[in-house]
Amino acid sequence: MGFDSRQSTPGFKRQLIFINGETRSFKRASLLMQRVNGLKVSPNTIERICLEVGQELATAAEQDWQGVLDGEAIVPQLAVVSCDGGRIRTRKTGCGVGVHLDGKGWSETKNAIFVSATSETSQTDPQPKPPSCFLDRNHVAELTETAKTKENADREKRFRDDEPSPKKKPGAGHRAKHKPQKVHRTLISSMQNSKAFGLQMDREARRRKFDKAPLRAFVGDGLSSNWTIHQEHFSDYVGILDFIHAVSYLHRASIVCMGKGDEGWVTYTRWMTLAWQGRVGEVIEELLAHQQRLGEAPPDAEDDDPREQLRRIIGYLNNNRQRMDYASYRCAGLPATSAWMESAVKEINYRTKGTEMFWNHPAGAEAILQIRAASLSDDDRLARFLAHRPGSARLRKGSNVSTIAA
Template structure:
């Protein structure tokens, strides 16, 4: 079955939404290469990336200037950081948290909290999904077509959420250049937590290192964080490793964090994003990837690439919160409700 990867709407229609968000990420799917001469079974299997975009509307306003309390909960931060690094395959050998670890107040040195009452974060509206195993250029074009069909380019508040991989920001630069570029803050804090753990053996000290750096990044002071991390690393005798070392080596962890924060400094203006009522995490697309994985990922699932592409398009239609799947089912050849012939009047 063939499925269009673009929206069912050929041109932009309807009023522009109050806010528009495009969030991109990548999942993984197991593929195989068919070999007719080798008989049935799985041959030349391996992991390949499926690219995913979540496009949704939003409303709402920004909270205060302090980071959300979830980012100062030790157990939650430790869980988030470990999960992200494990997903990348770069999880260092971190010591376990003390049994009494819990949430902590912001450091006294941080600027005073905004006195305005907190309001709910931006609320997500209707979602549409684009997913494909195509290359970056083709994928970006399809995502842009979907955004155009939903009149996202006419919105007064536009955001593009990405992460470290260069192709994410290449899609933004080519197709969404006037969207605010937002680095996923959860990935930022995971790098800071890893660096703090690498630079201090004392559980209490490394926690406060993390909280201070995280708060500074939240307040768009990434340059100060880079300087602070570099200074502390140099005090310990740090220099970029010249020979190949393990992923858990503290110098590798520090260097990776410095590179990440430096490269994404222009995508970390969180106070401004929050004033505009824009999201600062890719929770929506991360959740979407899990929903896609329920269908395509499993220990016994190995896909031919053409078959994977087809099922991904159907899955994206199922998960899109519009009528595209119903319209397709009604209009497809063989549909019980599709008119196949006309009668003379």
């Protein structure tokens, strides 16, 4: 029994969309549909249906989800916006069977999370000592190594502030009162450029009434495009550099200046603690002294030249020092890390990135990003959109011929 995207019923399409959004590929969705529902649908048919729905989801977002999510947004106590880039592997189009990489084989994705949260404020720093996970030598070394390239950043082992350290037993951790409590999240994801994605982020935040929240935070890594979006659309949000990214730079700086031995580790822990307490200016002063000792990097310095590495680290910290007042953020009940964003990127990557997973058409990848982000949002927007779209069981097009039960 074979059906294409024009003959299938609205209910059947909904099943395909949900299954495809939670499986690793069109092929796996086809196999699951056959084994669970006893219905044979080709991967190409599933891809066509997903492309159709993905395009409609993008249009619905541009129209502020009118008719789907009307009047539901509640002004949060704390509004947290965070964005991060990702990578998916792509082929050149029109090259036929086989692996024909598009450039270096990677294309950039944009991801953003919007979290309504609650938190408590404090007159003094409620956690002046850094979490023990940042004092675990093996963990910090792994974190720094995996943070070197954007291609493997999604594999980074990040520990949330409220999670136990690697040495603690499961269940030993607790959430301090000053740390934000997530209430509701929505996600967006796209392959559009940063300028277009910034407009998407602004639209979603305003629809969620984040601009009216008494506390607002924008959390990101040091990527310049993230802070361009912050400046253009979220300049009245407190800009916060993800502390874990700061840790990776400080650890590398300690190795450049003092080596990989105990002296380097002691130097890292002191610098990291200073940064945790919002005293990054003191760290920069020490790094400048080390830079004078090592000498300036020549214009043609290689990437592995210690002088060049130190120059970049100092530049990174200087560029972000106004976003590293972590003690003040904790007093205000704001987040210090982008753990919510990193977790969401991993969830999105589950469907879009993996070993031997390539995307032949940018439009297909864009459609899946739209579907995956909608399916992961707490407002159940994917199911509600599919129930209200033209051709659904409630609003059926005359051209749809029902041959399978919805």
